[in-house]
Amino acid sequence: MTDTPHRRGADRTEAIMRATLELGQEIGYAKLSIEGVAARTGAGKHTIYRRWSSKGALLLDSLLSLHEPGLDYPDTGDVAADLRTQIYAAVDLLAAPPFGPLFQALVGEAQHDRQLAAALNERFITPQANKTVARLRAARDQGQLSSDLDLDLAMAILSGPLYFQLLITQEPLSHEYVDRILAALFTGMGPRPRTRTSRSRPAA
Amino acid sequence: MTDTPHRRGADRTEAIMRATLELGQEIGYAKLSIEGVAARTGAGKHTIYRRWSSKGALLLDSLLSLHEPGLDYPDTGDVAADLRTQIYAAVDLLAAPPFGPLFQALVGEAQHDRQLAAALNERFITPQANKTVARLRAARDQGQLSSDLDLDLAMAILSGPLYFQLLITQEPLSHEYVDRILAALFTGMGPRPRTRTSRSRPAA
Amino acid sequence: MTDTPHRRGADRTEAIMRATLELGQEIGYAKLSIEGVAARTGAGKHTIYRRWSSKGALLLDSLLSLHEPGLDYPDTGDVAADLRTQIYAAVDLLAAPPFGPLFQALVGEAQHDRQLAAALNERFITPQANKTVARLRAARDQGQLSSDLDLDLAMAILSGPLYFQLLITQEPLSHEYVDRILAALFTGMGPRPRTRTSRSRPAA
Amino acid sequence: MTDTPHRRGADRTEAIMRATLELGQEIGYAKLSIEGVAARTGAGKHTIYRRWSSKGALLLDSLLSLHEPGLDYPDTGDVAADLRTQIYAAVDLLAAPPFGPLFQALVGEAQHDRQLAAALNERFITPQANKTVARLRAARDQGQLSSDLDLDLAMAILSGPLYFQLLITQEPLSHEYVDRILAALFTGMGPRPRTRTSRSRPAA
DNA sequence: AGTTAAACGAGACGGTACGTCAGGTCTTCAT
DNA sequence: ATGAAGACCTGACGTACCGTCTCGTTTAACT
Helix, strand or coil: CCCCCHHHHHHHHHHHHHHHEEEEHHCCCCCCHHHHHHHHCCCCCHHHHHHHCHHHHHHHHHHHHHCCCCCCCCCCCCCHHHHHHHHHHHHHHHHHCHHHHHHHHHHHHHHHCCHHHHHHHHHHHHHHHHHHHHHHHHHHHHHCCCCCCCCHHHHHHHHHHHHHHHHHCCCCCHHHHHHHHHHHHCCCCCCCCCCCHHHHHCCC | CCCCCCCHHHHHHHHHHEEEHHHHHHHHHCCHHHHHHEEEEEEHHHHHCCCCHHHHHHHHHHHHHHCCCCCCCCCCCCCHHHHHHHHHHHHHHHHCCCHHHHHHHHHHHHHHCCCHHHHHHHHHHHHHHHHHHHHHHHHHCCCCCCCCHHHHHHHHHHHHHHHHHHHHHHHCCCCHHHHHHHHHHHHHCCCCCCCHHHHHCCCC | CCCCCCHHHHHHHHHHHHHHHHHHHHHHHHHHCCCHHHHHHHHHHHHHHHHCCCCHHHHHHHHHHHHCCCCCCCCCCCCCHHHHHHHHHHHHHCCCCCCHHHHHHHHHHHHCCCCHHHHHHHHHHHHHHHHHHHHHHHHCCCCCCCCCCCCEEEEEEEHHHHHHHHHHHHCCCHHHHHHHHHHHHCCCCCCCCCCCCHHHCCCC | CCCCCHHHHHHHHHHHHHHHHHHHHHHHHCCCCCCHHHHHHHHHHHHCCCCCCHHHHHHHHHHHHHHHCCCCCCCCCCCHHHHHHHHHHHHHHCCCHHHHHHHHHHHHHHHCCCHHHHHHHHHHHHHHHHHHHHHHHHHHCCCCCCCCCCCCHHHHHHHHHHHHHHHHHCCCCCCHHHHHHHHHHHHHHCCCCCCCCHHCCCCC
């Protein structure tokens, strides 16, 4: 890191994001303040405001520095299994500190900060969603899913219940819950066909 | 309401909630303050704090005073149609001012206020969900849905995508979107049946 | 003081002014800050801003609380002696801490704060000057001074050199310097009359 | 100045002082900042700090660059007239922008900046005073003034009222006021000699 | 009907944080 | 190697609300 062009700047940026995550974990998002981050880092407030326009923007960057947005997931040919792998990973991220609670608070903040909402979508939600959409598209192209399936809608149906649990009922997310969602979606909600029970799990 | 025992109290309560909604609409949740509500109402701050413990609690009450939680929906025998009716109503509420934007901000606030989250669930989310669950249960009991369908899960799958759109992508909710969700869920995501044996893959 | 109408308010006012003077003495006017006064008093900044619009206004009040503007000086019939008494008192005030240095700084501040300059004149300079003018008027009315003497001008000629020393050359003020000024003014600057050398110090 | 050894330096120095005066006139001393001067000049702050230790020092230099301290005044033999000439010139300088208001603010700053006060005395006040003292000395040596007249004191008595008006009452200086001061001092403040006995109280 | 306790408006108060500004020191880069 | 550009820490600014706390003043419930 000695050859970094803007040595001083990059150092400060990292230190500030580190302090933000520390403080966020220690005292929670609500009590997190730019003032506090500045004090913890030994930075001037201006140094923070020069880089981020708000507490939310700072935290978003800090969180994303934790979660290097990762490579694409492998395609094993089994849609349901591959989606499960993806969603497990997402749930693991969202369920555990420090990412989980702070991310949740950030989504909260985004509800009354349009700019933050846009950034959050662009930098986290959409990239995540794209992976799911890509896997669904592959499956559809291979005839495993209905050819006129709306991929974005399918993604929303997969993700929605998880965010519902995270943001609304605020019960902990678990792999088991993911399994139940996937099972329900691939099994269908209609009455089980009596005959050929083999079809009862057509695509899972 | 003229016969209310604590006349003065109830009057003030209503006036304060009214001012809260007005201000909330005018300047948005973020800039809404108890100080401001007090000034607008001509009430002392104490009078507000005596009734509500926080901005969120005040707004929750104020919003609920708008939406008298309504009676149960009729059961026409057609699950999909009845659910559509229910969800249309919910979407109409969440999509339009003043309820929509303020409710959205309130859900945001709930992300870093456990008490508020609990109250929100108890007073709005759960009652709403219960109606959906009740209708699903009726359908299941009549054999229209799989007998081992997890009703809460089904409700989450129906609601999740809507909240996802409201809170995450923040695109406007529409009846058309509801239709697409219902269609997808009831039609299934699997490949379309080639022959008349279409029912062989009923909902996957 | 138990019967003071606005007990709480008056207490705070006094405590803040006391802290202002203490801090002013300890660290000097330049480093004096409203922030610091608030911290020292244990008061909120708002409590100070509610009463005073600026550091200068606060210090002016604080200084004047030290110098209860005092009663009129006696008229012994001897103008020069009476003026000396008055001016000695003024010089004693301006020469000694805590009043002197802080007052001097305040006059400095008044150079780029018109409001403060006006307040300073109204509350300190003019009252002081009025006493001198009053004594001069009495002398003039008794024929001890030229009947067409411009009293304000005379006052300025008496006061000017003292402020010149205080503000410009910044050498310490002394009774001896006052004596020299009075002697010079009452003796005149013209050449001594050769005869009747008894007149050489007629009124000093 | 083209032959100055450090050409670039001198250019920058002049540009900075020019910008200082411009800004000082435009926004006043209180709002004048080294930051602002740097921005206006297109200079780095360091370039300014390398030359001047404070805002006051910079302004002092800038002002003196306006008022090349001038040659000695002629001696016409008439003390009063010559002093009037000198003082008119001083008053003209102090009464008019840009010098006047900025100089006044500078004297203000000097009240809480000992270094500046010293520099101000050395570079402006004393040179000015010396001219007055020199003229008075010549008059005294020629027997026009009392042989034991304290020259510095006399200078202070002449200058004091003017600075009093400039700094304390903050009324505009005028030639007419100068005339009145000189008249009062040279005429004396005692009662007009009607009869010969008038001299019995020559200057009281 | 008079008394009295509460609810009330008003807003002072100590706090915390805001976002801004300038000070004075420092590093980096271009000329 | 001088100077512009500006990052950096520091400290104070003046503002906004928070939630708590007196104040008197209604108001209406209970003697």
